[in-house]
Amino acid sequence: MRNKIIELIDIKRNFSVGSEVVRALRGISFTIREGDFVTIMGTSGSGKSTLLNILGCLDDTSNGEYYLDGVLVRNMSKNERATLRNRKIGFVFQSYNLLAKTTAVENVELPLMYNSSIRSKDRRDRAITALTRVGLADRLQHKSNQMSGGQMQRVAIARALVNDPAVILADEATGNLDTRTSFEILTLLQRLHSEGKTIVFVTHNPEIAEFSNRCIILKDGLVDSDVYNSDVRSAAEVLANLPVLNED
Amino acid sequence: MNGLNLFRIAVHALSNNKTRAFLTMLGIIIGVASVITMLAIGQGSKSSIENQISEMGSNMIMIYPGESRMGGVKLSASEMNTLKIEDYESLKELDYLSGVSPLVSSSGQYIFGANNYPSAISGVSPDYLSIRQLKLASGAMFSEDDIRLSAKVCVIGTTIKNNLFPNGEDPIGQIIRFKKIPFQVIGVLESKGYNSMGTDQDEIVLTPYTTVMKRILAVTHLKSIYASAITEEQTEVAKQEVSEALRYNHKIESGGVDDFNIRTQEELASMISSTSELMTTLLACVAAISLLVGGIGIMNIMYVSVTERTKEIGLRMSVGAKGIDILSQFLIESLLISVTGGIIGVVLGCSFALGVNKLVHWPIEIETWTILVSFAVCSFTGVFFGWYPAKKAAQLDPIDAIRYE
Numbered sequence: 001m002r003n004k005i006i007e008l009i010d011i012k013r014n015f016s017v018g019s020e021v022v023r024a025l026r027g028i029s030f031t032i033r034e035g036d037f038v039t040i041m042g043t044s045g046s047g048k049s050t051l052l053n054i055l056g057c058l059d060d061t062s063n064g065e066y067y068l069d070g071v072l073v074r075n076m077s078k079n080e081r082a083t084l085r086n087r088k089i090g091f092v093f094q095s096y097n098l099l100a101k102t103t104a105v106e107n108v109e110l111p112l113m114y115n116s117s118i119r120s121k122d123r124r125d126r127a128i129t130a131l132t133r134v135g136l137a138d139r140l141q142h143k144s145n146q147m148s149g150g151q152m153q154r155v156a157i158a159r160a161l162v163n164d165p166a167v168i169l170a171d172e173a174t175g176n177l178d179t180r181t182s183f184e185i186l187t188l189l190q191r192l193h194s195e196g197k198t199i200v201f202v203t204h205n206p207e208i209a210e211f212s213n214r215c216i217i218l219k220d221g222l223v224d225s226d227v228y229n230s231d232v233r234s235a236a237e238v239l240a241n242l243p244v245l246n247e248d
Numbered sequence: 249m250n251g252l253n254l255f256r257i258a259v260h261a262l263s264n265n266k267t268r269a270f271l272t273m274l275g276i277i278i279g280v281a282s283v284i285t286m287l288a289i290g291q292g293s294k295s296s297i298e299n300q301i302s303e304m305g306s307n308m309i310m311i312y313p314g315e316s317r318m319g320g321v322k323l324s325a326s327e328m329n330t331l332k333i334e335d336y337e338s339l340k341e342l343d344y345l346s347g348v349s350p351l352v353s354s355s356g357q358y359i360f361g362a363n364n365y366p367s368a369i370s371g372v373s374p375d376y377l378s379i380r381q382l383k384l385a386s387g388a389m390f391s392e393d394d395i396r397l398s399a400k401v402c403v404i405g406t407t408i409k410n411n412l413f414p415n416g417e418d419p420i421g422q423i424i425r426f427k428k429i430p431f432q433v434i435g436v437l438e439s440k441g442y443n444s445m446g447t448d449q450d451e452i453v454l455t456p457y458t459t460v461m462k463r464i465l466a467v468t469h470l471k472s473i474y475a476s477a478i479t480e481e482q483t484e485v486a487k488q489e490v491s492e493a494l495r496y497n498h499k500i501e502s503g504g505v506d507d508f509n510i511r512t513q514e515e516l517a518s519m520i521s522s523t524s525e526l527m528t529t530l531l532a533c534v535a536a537i538s539l540l541v542g543g544i545g546i547m548n549i550m551y552v553s554v555t556e557r558t559k560e561i562g563l564r565m566s567v568g569a570k571g572i573d574i575l576s577q578f579l580i581e582s583l584l585i586s587v588t589g590g591i592i593g594v595v596l597g598c599s600f601a602l603g604v605n606k607l608v609h610w611p612i613e614i615e616t617w618t619i620l621v622s623f624a625v626c627s628f629t630g631v632f633f634g635w636y637p638a639k640k641a642a643q644l645d646p647i648d649a650i651r652y653e
Contacts, residue, residue, distance in 0.1 A: 097562075
């Protein structure tokens, strides 16, 4: 049996809005094992974002237990959660969130900057390795404003890989990209998955689910369906079959 | 997160906004430069005044006739004839005085050959030279014998010499006339230039006090008595001693009002330097206010910066930055602005002060403490005004921050 990376047991999350209590998550339980590529889908208001915040150790639960790579997250202090994020999680955001006017390699180094056990030489080497893995070995010194959307998202993925996290959390990671670039990013994620990475991809785009091996659908704060996909489509193939734009 | 990494991040953030960082720094630069310049000028004028006073003899004690009543009528000090030769003689016996000289003076025209010059003659004793810190350039001072004989000899300052002997003749041995009385010049004083009150210290003619009293004025009272305490520190004790001696001589009962005034150079010095100290304080206040304004500029920009970089803060937090990391980063940024501004300000301030000294010849004095204090104030400004924006940044919720548009 593969290791449990994420284990949620009856997770509830309530928000007080004025006198009302909004129950965003109403009891969610599932387990994600090492090497899973899971899409979490749902319409807006289904609790996706709240769940993502909890998975990313950015938010606390109102009830229930969350184990990340065997570590109980509940009752951790803010600082402990910051360290946990630094060591166990790689975030990929919809809008890339790269540092402005900063080179690709410096952007990728960022998580390691907050890990004082890593020396600066080591940090640079690991950043270069991560950028090479996402195919940007020739763009190390390009600044974030000198790159295309797809390239920026690759830098963001390299940044998520650089601390060798237990799980990569992608939040609508293809949301801002055109079709071709989206498939390029999906191809990259599938390749990382095949290399053993655990990926959780939160999206409202049902098409993405076809490229992952498991799909969890949320509805009104509860798990509506949780199915394994035996017929995973290859993003690389789709990409190869896309009509080539002739821009002459 | 180690300090070096935080420092790098802060430098990087500032270099992304060079113009803004510089403009923010400008407030501090102007503040520090003005503090340094103002204090240098203030200190310079203060110490130049102090120097001039101590050149005049910092342990000098001046005794003037003072307030007196004649049958209930108050008389002005200049009409008083209360200081006598006997007072002078008794002061010579005192322990804490190293020299005593009476002073009687009269003004009139000096004539030598075809040249003449209006000035005064001062009747003094030989001690006067050491009391006023005067030195002979050539010739000799008159002696106690000359005083006994009311000799018609004099020692002249360079202004008198230059006016009466314009062709550079040697005045020693020459006879000059003052109110038709012939005086033989026996010595010439070294030049002392102008004092801080603008008086020409070289326009001076010294002669035995007996000569002035008997041959010129025909009086028995003294205009004043000059004395010097053995050391500057003993000035107060000496003043006390003089006061007691004079009260005894003048038969003033305890509780009675002195009929003389005793002034020390120290009082004069503190009077003048308190004026310049007040000026220095006022200048420093103006400068400190500009530093405060500079600090508020930093705070303002740091607030803007925190708001503008909310998303960046959210990202840093989501990849593992703790509150303290964010706080330190923004504090280092504001410290960098204020301390760099401080360094530039110190350099500019020193150059301004030197420039003022070179161009308009004002005395300046740059003291180390003003530079150290400026630095301390800058660092304090950086931390103090950077603290609230940095705290605000550190307290942001990463969830809200990362999605901030």
